[in-house]
Amino acid sequence: DQQVKQNSPSLSVQEGRISILNCDYTNSMFDYFLWYKKYPAEGPTFLISISSIKDKNEDGRFTVFLNKSAKHLSLHIVPSQPGDSAVYFCAASAPTQGGSEKLVFGKGTKLTVNP
Amino acid sequence: NAGVTQTPKFRILKIGQSMTLQCTQDMNHNYMYWYRQDPGMGLKLIYYSVGAGITDKGEVPNGYNVSRSTTEDFPLRLELAAPSQTSVYFCASTGRNTIYFGEGSWLTVV
Numbered sequence: 207d208q209q210v211k212q213n214s215p216s217l218s219v220q221e222g223r224i225s226i227l228n229c230d231y232t233n234s235m236f237d238y239f240l241w242y243k244k245y246p247a248e249g250p251t252f253l254i255s256i257s258s259i260k261d262k263n264e265d266g267r268f269t270v271f272l273n274k275s276a277k278h279l280s281l282h283i284v285p286s287q288p289g290d291s292a293v294y295f296c297a298a299s300a301p302t303q304g305g306s307e308k309l310v311f312g313k314g315t316k317l318t319v320n321p
Numbered sequence: 322n323a324g325v326t327q328t329p330k331f332r333i334l335k336i337g338q339s340m341t342l343q344c345t346q347d348m349n350h351n352y353m354y355w356y357r358q359d360p361g362m363g364l365k366l367i368y369y370s371v372g373a374g375i376t377d378k379g380e381v382p383n384g385y386n387v388s389r390s391t392t393e394d395f396p397l398r399l400e401l402a403a404p405s406q407t408s409v410y411f412c413a414s415t416g417r418n419t420i421y422f423g424e425g426s427w428l429t430v431v
Contacts, residue, residue: 210363215361240419240420247425248424248425249325249411249422249423249424249425250364250411250422251422252419252420252421255419295363295364297364309354309364309366309420311356311363311364311365312363313361313362313363314363
């Protein structure tokens with residue numbers, strides 16, 4: 207059972223336009239959500255996060271929106287740049303015994319920003 | 322600041338061989354993780370540790386073992402390598418509201 211779903215395996219946008227990456231989750235216990243990006247042959251790098259007590263978090267060109275009732279979050283990149291071309295992973299965490307953060311990842315969306 | 326360092330970056334194993342993937346972090350994080358990523362799939366948790374001396378299974382622990390004798394080190398051991406363990410392995414540690422990944426170890430079992 208996939209608890210975190212990224213239904214679009216790929217997305218292509220023009221430079222300067224908005225990129226919108228979507229993520230759905232099923233576990234209502236998730237209370238923290240993160241987006242990562244991954245370039246080929248490199249480890250994932252943290253991009254932006256949001257707590258379940260918020261519905262929006264912004265960091266420069268990146269904004270994450272959370273809709274708890276729909277169990278949906280999205281990442282907006284405005285304006286998109288060719289260097290943003292990467293695979294973007296959505297991840298969610300729920301409190302666990304011992305207080306650790308066990309992240310559950312989506313399968314990723316490959317974003318291509320065309321010059 | 323080195324962050325999370327894992328070795329080796331690439332390795333080819335024969336079926337039945339054993340090996341250890343090394344992972345070390347210099348951020349004094351208590352929580353450390355091992356993930357694997359198969360083609361077209363997201364990251365799946367193999368094992369995690371909440372501190373020195375404490376480890377626990379993740380989603381896909383079969384065929385692997387871990388130990389956490391120090392805060393810095395969290396090695397992952399494959400005792401009898403199988404083709405199903407061909408994957409990319411990522412070690413990670415958790416800081417405040419984020420997680421830091423190593424650069425990955427590409428393992429092929431033939």
